[in-house]
Amino acid sequence: MLTKTEAVVLRSLRYRETSKIVTLYTKKFGKLNVVAKGAMLPTSKFGASLEPMSYILAVLYKKETREIQFLSQADLIKPFLNLYSNFEKMALGLSICEIVYKLIKFEEENPRIFKLIVDTLDKLNVAEKNEINLLWFFIIHILEESGFKINFVSCILCGEKLGDENLSEKIIFSSDRGGFLCSKCGAGAEAKIYYSIVTFKSLVWLERAKVESVTNLKIPSNINNEIHNLLMEYMRRHLDEPINLKSLEVFINSGRTK
Ligand SMILES: [Zn+2]
Incomplete structure (x- = not known):
């Protein structure tokens, strides 16, 4: 059956002499592997x-019984040119693709995830400041969509609503339970790592922000490092496949985060 769907390319590998195996996140079918015959040829119709x-309109030749489908046509819907010409944007965009590739199972459609990927890449393409916020925004929301929602609302031990009155400067985050401890519960608990209250508040802000305005907040670089550590630790704890955003660490660790 020939079928059309919007898709974002997550990964593209050479296959045999002249073809490619491409992993797509499609609007209609979720994550999918497709073979693009002749894609390595200079005259390839896939360009x-x-x-x-890449954000494309894909024409697939799809059979239910086959594990891998054939891509018969692919046309760019909107080119995100800045993602390829700006090193920082590229690192962030590739991190988003890698997270989707590793976090999401094959053929589980979710149009909200599709919209999240496209909206985030689209905004990243045109953003002029604080681009890293888009990656944090993306991770928080894709975790929500895939059943790993982080609880920013209430203490994971006593259930009390978290606010200025029951949070201290240093906060404990539990990767196991996906949430934070209030100061009372935190005082009796042991933790190897404490996070700044600014990190907590930044995460809450990012969770509530709209994609159009998510780059408006300037997060200090030490807080970006904490957010990075917290989210990576949480994803490592819950994912089968390890996530090491190598492209990202280049500027996280060198303090280049703006
Ligand atoms: Zn508590």
């Missing part, structure tokens, strides 16, 4: 549409 982060 540059199969690079990671």
Whole structure:
């Protein structure tokens, strides 16, 4: 059956002499592997549409019984050119693709995840400041969509609503339970790592922000490092496949985060 769907390219690998195996996140079918025959040929009809982060209209030849489908056509819907010309944007965009690739199972459709990917890449393409916020925003929301929602609302031990009156400067986050401890419960608990209350408040802000305005908040670089550590630790704890955003660490660790 020939079928059309919007898709974002997550990964693209050479296959045999002249073809590619491309992992797509499609609007209709979720994550899917497709073979693009002849995609390595200079005269290929696919052109540059199969690079990671490409937002395309894909025509698939799909059979239910097959594990891998055939891509018969791919056209760019909107080119995100800045994601390929700006090192920082590219690192962030590729991190988003890698997270989707590793977090999401094959053929589980979820149009909200599709919209989240496209909206985040689209905004990243045009953002002029604080681009890293988009990655944090993306991670918080894709975790929500895939059943790993972090609880920012109430203490995971006593259930009390978290606010200024029951939070201290240093806060404990439990990766196991996906949430924070209030100061009372935190005082009796042991933790190897404490997070700043600014980290907590930044995460709450990011969770509530709209994608259009998410880059308005300037997060200090030490807080970005804490957010990075917290989210990576949480994803490592809950995912089968390890996530090491290598492209990202280049500027997280060197303090280049703006
Ligand atoms: Zn508590």
